[in-house]
Amino acid sequence: MSTTITRPAPTVTEPAPEPRRTAAVLDLARFEARELLLQVPILVVFGLYVVYAGARLVTQSGGSDDYPILNQVDRATQAAPLFPALALLICVNSAALRSRKHHTAQQFEAHPMEPWRRTLAHVLSAVPYAALIGFVVAVEYFREALKPGAIGHGSFGELAVGPLVVLFAGVLGVLLARLLPSTFVPMLFAIVGYLGIVLASAAEAGGHSIGWLSPVIFQDSSGDPVPADLLGRPAGWHALYLAGLCGLLACVTVMVSGGRARVIKTATAIAVAVTAVGAIGQIPDSSALKKARETASTAPEKVQSCATYAGSTYCSFPEWNGVRGEWAEVAARVRAAAGDAAQDTRLTVRQRIDTSGGVEVDGYITPSRTPGQVTAGTRWGGNRVPEFAVAVASVLVAGTEDEAGSMCDGRTVTLMWLAVGTDPTPLTSFRNVRLDDSTSGSAVILAPTEPLTMTAQQTSVFRKLLDRPRAEVESRVKAHWAELTSPKTTTAQAAKLLGVEVPKGADNCDE
Numbered sequence: 001m002s003t004t005i006t007r008p009a010p011t012v013t014e015p016a017p018e019p020r021r022t023a024a025v026l027d028l029a030r031f032e033a034r035e036l037l038l039q040v041p042i043l044v045v046f047g048l049y050v051v052y053a054g055a056r057l058v059t060q061s062g063g064s065d066d067y068p069i070l071n072q073v074d075r076a077t078q079a080a081p082l083f084p085a086l087a088l089l090i091c092v093n094s095a096a097l098r099s100r101k102h103h104t105a106q107q108f109e110a111h112p113m114e115p116w117r118r119t120l121a122h123v124l125s126a127v128p129y130a131a132l133i134g135f136v137v138a139v140e141y142f143r144e145a146l147k148p149g150a151i152g153h154g155s156f157g158e159l160a161v162g163p164l165v166v167l168f169a170g171v172l173g174v175l176l177a178r179l180l181p182s183t184f185v186p187m188l189f190a191i192v193g194y195l196g197i198v199l200a201s202a203a204e205a206g207g208h209s210i211g212w213l214s215p216v217i218f219q220d221s222s223g224d225p226v227p228a229d230l231l232g233r234p235a236g237w238h239a240l241y242l243a244g245l246c247g248l249l250a251c252v253t254v255m256v257s258g259g260r261a262r263v264i265k266t267a268t269a270i271a272v273a274v275t276a277v278g279a280i281g282q283i284p285d286s287s288a289l290k291k292a293r294e295t296a297s298t299a300p301e302k303v304q305s306c307a308t309y310a311g312s313t314y315c316s317f318p319e320w321n322g323v324r325g326e327w328a329e330v331a332a333r334v335r336a337a338a339g340d341a342a343q344d345t346r347l348t349v350r351q352r353i354d355t356s357g358g359v360e361v362d363g364y365i366t367p368s369r370t371p372g373q374v375t376a377g378t379r380w381g382g383n384r385v386p387e388f389a390v391a392v393a394s395v396l397v398a399g400t401e402d403e404a405g406s407m408c409d410g411r412t413v414t415l416m417w418l419a420v421g422t423d424p425t426p427l428t429s430f431r432n433v434r435l436d437d438s439t440s441g442s443a444v445i446l447a448p449t450e451p452l453t454m455t456a457q458q459t460s461v462f463r464k465l466l467d468r469p470r471a472e473v474e475s476r477v478k479a480h481w482a483e484l485t486s487p488k489t490t491t492a493q494a495a496k497l498l499g500v501e502v503p504k505g506a507d508n509c510d511e
Contacts (some may be wrong), residue, residue, distance in 0.1 A: 025117050029124035036091050036125060045087035046129065049080060053136045057143050063382030067149040067323070070141075071228040072221050074154035074235075077137045081162035082216065085169035086190050088129055092170045093186045096122045096177035116259030119174060123250050126170020134163035149381065152228060152319035157235030164242040165215050171246055175253040205358075212238055212282040215245070223360040225378045226353050227317045230296055231360075232289045234282045241278025247271035293355040300352060312347040316376070320351055323380050330385060331374070334392045337422045337474050339481020342396045349374045349392075352448075367401035367449040375401060377448040386420055386429040390447045393418035397485050401449055407487065410494030412458045414484040416445070417465055417477060426466055439463065457491045457503040464500040473498060 036042050096119070137159055144150060176185050200214030211217055212234065219233065248271035254264055295302055296317070306315040309328035316324055327349055335342060352375050354365050368375055374391050377384060394404030397415045404415065416430070423429040431437050435444040435451065440459060445452040454462075465473050480497040483489050495502045 024113060025121050028121035032095055032122055032125035033128050039091045041087040042091050046084050049084050053140055064379060066147060067151055067381035068144040069225040070145055070150055070152045070154040072225055073141055073144045074158035077140055077159060078161045078216055081133050081166055085166045088126055088166055089169040089173040090186045092126055092173035093177045096174045097181055116254050116257040119257035120254050122174045123171055123253060126167055130163045130167035133166045137162045155235040157239035160239040168215055168246050171249045175249055178253060178256045209283050215242055221360045223362045226359045227319055230293050232284055237278050237281030241275055244271050244274030244278050248275050296353060297355045314349045316351040327376055330389050331392045333422055334389050334418050337418050338396050339478045341481060345372055345396060347372050347374055349376050351376045353378060364450040367405050369400050369402045371399050375448045383432040386423060386433045387446050387448060389419040390433055405450055405452055409487055410489040410491045411485055412454055413461050413494045416462050421465060457505060460503040461491060461495045461500055
């Protein structure tokens with residue numbers, strides 16, 4: 001009798017269901033993110049970035065810092081994240097090359113997870129670090145935006161650049177590991193990328209919109225601020241372009257690693273469309289922008305609104321409407337110390353900018369020749385307060401800003417007394433409005449428009465006035481207002497009228 005041995009049929013291992021594979025990718029991404037945190041460049045650079053941001057939050061207070069320009073604050077968050085981005089580029093690239101460096105790549109062939117899913121996990125490991133940058137950027141911005149004196153509004157597009165650049169660097173690190181598996185490549189690419197950003201920023205400054213294809217565009221903001229709509233920065237479109245570029249690089253990276261699923265192809269098509277739309281949207285309407293800048297410079301009344309305080313009119317660009325009340329307080333303080341004739345002068349305080357040489361560039365605004373018109377700048381707080389007081393006093397004393405800029409007689413003493421002598425901290429403010437920060441000798445006096453001049457004799461008389469009781473000096477100013485505001489009154493005569501010692505020598509306007 002024969003015996004039949006029945007062997008069990010071999011079992012076929014079915015692939016894990018898709019939800020399980022997705023969870024595995026996310027678990028691996030969390031593991032890789034934790035491993036990145038153990039790398040020295042990540043730990044040091046990101047730690048320093050957080051400490052630097054925290055130090056800025058603690059130290060910025062007082063003066064002009066209490067009146068932050070929010071369309072500058074948002075752009076100021078873009079430079080610092082470049083250093084964490086560089087660290088992430090290098091470390092993610094190193095992590096993606098770990099199996100190659102340790103000669104364990106062949107062992108992954110027996111692993112149930114496909115190579116492209118492992119690559120996707122490396123890409124996702126950069127997301128928490130981009131989120132950290134986003135959190136810090138948000139804290140930096142809202143700390144300034146919530147100040148009572150905050151001016152204007154920021155742009156979400158500008159704020160998104162920092163986190164998106166960090167994410168871009170992480171994705172790029174994985175892509176370079178798959179295309180050019182060498183640890184030297186990220187450093188070389190970082191150098192080329194830095195030079196590219198510099199060239200792109202220069203191209204944008206020269207009016208070439210192609211510069212916006214760079215992930216970051218730096219714009220010099222050392223000069224006076226301007227309304228956000230005059231900057232010509234397509235921040236929203238640029239953020240969309242950068243987000244699409246991150247998605248496109250991620251899809252290409254996965255496809256290079258063998259990913260051919262329909263969802264990857266669909267995501268790639270969407271990323272290409274988003275990147276293209278963002279890139280096209282960055283092309284500005286240069287003619288409209290040029291016209292808007294010209295209007296704001298030559299005919300600001302067309303784009304400004306006005307409010308009346310104590311009989312005087314205060315006009316500003318919309319973003320500065322909240323500062324008009326503080327202009328009025330300074331003007332009221334200066335006017336209160338002037339003579340009766342000045343009390344009837346109806347002032348028109350108008351905010352003015354000059355974009356003929358570009359935006360946010362250093363330069364002086366031409367003094368107004370309109371009687372009773374006072375120029376206000378786009379910065380406020382700190383030294384800008386006594387400088388504005390100088391502008392108000394110059395119009396009350398000389399009639400126009402243009403006339404005040406050319407005078408060299410006793411009226412300068414009266415002007416400085418009204419602007420600075422009535423200030424709560426007169427000596428400090430006097431030093432702040434002088435270009436050389438001195439309190440003796442001749443000097444250039446700063447104002448919202450072109451500066452004024454002050455001779456050594458005028459300085460001597462003014463310093464003596466500060467040593468006298470304020471009420472006594474104010475009484476003399478009001479009693480002799482007509483003489484003190486006459487162009488025929490010399491500095492020596494003004495000293496006699498104000499009851500202080502006559503300085504030696506005559507005014508030397510060529511000093």
